[in-house]
Amino acid sequence: MPIHLIRDTLQMTLTTDELGRGYATRRIAIPEHKRNTIESIEVFNDQGSAWLSNDEARPEPVGYQLFISPYPMQPTLENFGPSAAELLTGVGQMAGDGNVLYKEQAMTNLSQFAEQQVNKIWYSRFPSEPLGSTVTNTWYSPHLYITVIVWNAPITDVQLKFSLFIRTEQKSCNLAESSMGCYREFLDSQIRKLSEMGTMYELGRIDGYTFPMWKYGGIRPELMIDGTTALRYYNRVAANANQDMTTRGALQAAFEGSTKMVDYDEAFGDEAANLPSWIQLLDVAGVTAGAIRPYPPPLKYADNGNTLMF
Numbered sequence: 216m217p218i219h220l221i222r223d224t225l226q227m228t229l230t231t232d233e234l235g236r237g238y239a240t241r242r243i244a245i246p247e248h249k250r251n252t253i254e255s256i257e258v259f260n261d262q263g264s265a266w267l268s269n270d271e272a273r274p275e276p277v278g279y280q281l282f283i284s285p286y287p288m289q290p291t292l293e294n295f296g297p298s299a300a301e302l303l304t305g306v307g308q309m310a311g312d313g314n315v316l317y318k319e320q321a322m323t324n325l326s327q328f329a330e331q332q333v334n335k336i337w338y339s340r341f342p343s344e345p346l347g348s349t350v351t352n353t354w355y356s357p358h359l360y361i362t363v364i365v366w367n368a369p370i371t372d373v374q375l376k377f378s379l380f381i382r383t384e385q386k387s388c389n390l391a392e393s394s395m396g397c398y399r400e401f402l403d404s405q406i407r408k409l410s411e412m413g414t415m416y417e418l419g420r421i422d423g424y425t426f427p428m429w430k431y432g433g434i435r436p437e438l439m440i441d442g443t444t445a446l447r448y449y450n451r452v453a454a455n456a457n458q459d460m461t462t463r464g465a466l467q468a469a470f471e472g473s474t475k476m477v478d479y480d481e482a483f484g485d486e487a488a489n490l491p492s493w494i495q496l497l498d499v500a501g502v503t504a505g506a507i508r509p510y511p512p513p514l515k516y517a518d519n520g521n522t523l524m525f
Contacts, residue, residue: 278322286404310341313403355396
């Protein structure tokens with residue numbers, strides 16, 4: 216299988232804006248109509264770790280994010296930082312988004328501790344180092360982008376020096392697969408500025424939302440159908456035996472009750488009608504569908520007496 220080695224660097228001077236933020240990107244060309252699978256990826260920061268501000272009295276943290284993606288990374292409304300007092304705003308996409316093949320980030324600040332200026336560094340990367348040495352992501356676009364987002368003091372020159380080494384397995388693919396893959400990656404690059412991907416529950420209301428039977432044990436209770444109801448429903452009586460008659464409205468009410476929602480710890484079905492929920496599977500549509508037409512269409516017969524079907 217052909218292995219394509221990408222050895223490249225991103226080396227430049229970036230100047231932050233009035234808010235202390237900077238953005239830089241670079242494009243790497245890849246052969247077209249290929250299915251590229253990353254076998255390993257390594258990124259080395261030749262400049263060192265996250266850069267300190269020129270102003271040591273600056274209370275805000277400084278740092279960077281580096282992305283490798285099929286399309287340039289776009290800043291979002293998300294934040295990055297260990298606490299509300301130490302946040303970097305306008306960060307790039309989450310590592311789990313489809314446009315991200317590799318992501319690393321670091322943040323540092325100067326804090327007063329034991330009457331000394333102590334440098335604290337937070338660093339993380341995706342995929343992790345063990346996973347980064349195995350087959351991970353696949354992409355089809357004929358390019359890769361290196362994107363670096365920087366936070367530092369306003370109007371400050373920051374030296375970017377990153378070296379990359381990527382081993383990719385390249386396989387030829389047909390035009391349909393390549394086009395669909397490129398189109399999907401293009402759609403993934405149209406990012407959301409802010410995401411809310413979870414659901415919050417109050418702790419006292421968790422029971423009943425997800426698998427509550429650990430609290431009760433056993434299977435969930437269900438009403439059983441008694442002999443009288445079974446005989447009346449299935450009509451398994453002698454031809455000359457007397458039977459209790461019921462109305463169509465009563466049957467409709469019983470079926471409606473058997474399909475109603477109940478609390479999570481109650482038995483299925485309608486206790487008043489003495490019908491379990493599974494009885495709805497045997498529903499007679501002609502009985503429970505609604506009122507019978509007062510004047511049904513007349514039957515028409517063929518010459519031999521058979522009923523004509525329309």
